[in-house]
Amino acid sequence: MRLVLLGPPGAGKGTQAGIICKRLDIPHISSGDMFRQAIKEGTELGRRAEQYMQSGNLVPDAVTVGLVQERLSKSDCRRGFLLDGFPRTVPQAEALDAWLEDRNERLEAVIDIEVPREELLRRLTGRRICSQCGATYHLQYNPPREAGKCDICGGELIQRDDDTAATVEKRLNVYREQTEPLVLYYRRRGLLREIDGSGDITAVTTAIGAALGRDWR
Numbered sequence: 001m002r003l004v005l006l007g008p009p010g011a012g013k014g015t016q017a018g019i020i021c022k023r024l025d026i027p028h029i030s031s032g033d034m035f036r037q038a039i040k041e042g043t044e045l046g047r048r049a050e051q052y053m054q055s056g057n058l059v060p061d062a063v064t065v066g067l068v069q070e071r072l073s074k075s076d077c078r079r080g081f082l083l084d085g086f087p088r089t090v091p092q093a094e095a096l097d098a099w100l101e102d103r104n105e106r107l108e109a110v111i112d113i114e115v116p117r118e119e120l121l122r123r124l125t126g127r128r129i130c131s132q133c134g135a136t137y138h139l140q141y142n143p144p145r146e147a148g149k150c151d152i153c154g155g156e157l158i159q160r161d162d163d164t165a166a167t168v169e170k171r172l173n174v175y176r177e178q179t180e181p182l183v184l185y186y187r188r189r190g191l192l193r194e195i196d197g198s199g200d201i202t203a204v205t206t207a208i209g210a211a212l213g214r215d216w217r
C-alpha cells in the first residue's frame with residue numbers, strides 16, 4: 001500500500017505512522033526525521049536543512065524531493081510505503097506523481113489528520129523526543145514510564161529545537177500557506193481521506209483503519 005499522511009505540525013503524523021507501518025509492514029518515510037538524522041550526523045544535507053528547520057520554514061523543494069526519491073528507490077519500498085511530512089508543497093506533490101507514474105505505480109490514499117489549533121499547541125509544547133532513538137512522547141498524553149527517560153532505549157528525552165513557541169507559530173502559518181493547498185489537490189484526485197485527529201491516539205488509529213477498510217479497534 002502506498003500512503004501519504006497529511007496534517008499540520010503536531011497532528012500526530014509521526015505517532016500514527018509508527019503504528020500504521022507496523023500493522024501494514026511497510027517502511028515509514030519521514031522527511032523531517034531524515035533531516036534531523038542528517039543534522040545529528042553533521043552531513044552536507046544536514047547543514048543545508050538546519051537553518052530552514054530552526055526558523056520553521058520549509059527546506060527547498062529541490063533538496064527535499066531528491067532526498068525522498070532516493071529513499072523511495074530502495075528495495076524495501078517496492079511493496080509500499082507511508083510518507084509522513086512529504087509532500088508539503090504542490091511542486092513536491094507533482095514530483096511524487098511524476099515519479100510514481102514513471103514506475104506505473106499510484107497512491108492508494110492520502111490521510112489528512114485534522115486537529116484544532118489549540119490542541120496542536122498543547123501537543124507541540126508538551127512533546128519530548130528521545131535524543132538517542134527519536135521516539136516521541138508527550139508530558140501528559142503519552143508520558144514515558146520514568147520521567148525524562150526513553151522507554152525503548154533509556155536515552156535522555158529532550159525538546160525538539162523547532163518546538164519553541166515562536167517557531168511553532170511560524171510552522172503553523174507555513175502549513176496553512178504552503179501545505180494546505182494539497183488538501184484540494186488530493187481531493188480532486190479522489191484520494192483524500194479526512195480523519196478527525198482530536199481524539200486519543202487509539203481512537204485516531206481506529207479512524208484511519210476504517211478509512212482504509214480495516215478493523216483496527
Ligand code: AP5
Pocket residue numbers: 007008009010011012013014015016031032033035052053054056057058059060064084085086087088092123124126127128136137138139141142162171197198199200201202204
Ligand atoms: P516534521 O518533522 O515533518 O514536523 P511537522 O510536520 O511540523 O510535524 P511534527 O513532527 O511536529 O508533528 P506530527 O504530526 O508528526 O506529530 P507527533 O506524532 O510528533 O518537519 C520538521 C521540519 O522539517 C519542517 O518544519 C521543515 O523545515 C522540514 N521538512 C520536513 N519535511 C519537509 C518537506 N517535505 N518539505 C520541506 N521541508 C520539510 O505528535 C505531536 C505530539 O502530540 C507528541 O508529543 C505526541 O505524543 C502527541 N500526540 C500524538 N497523537 C496524539 C493524540 N491523538 N492525543 C494526544 N496526544 C497526541
Ligand code: MG
Pocket residue numbers: 013014015032
Ligand atoms: Mg512528525
Ligand code: ZN
Pocket residue numbers: 130131132133134135150151152153154155
Ligand atoms: Zn530512545
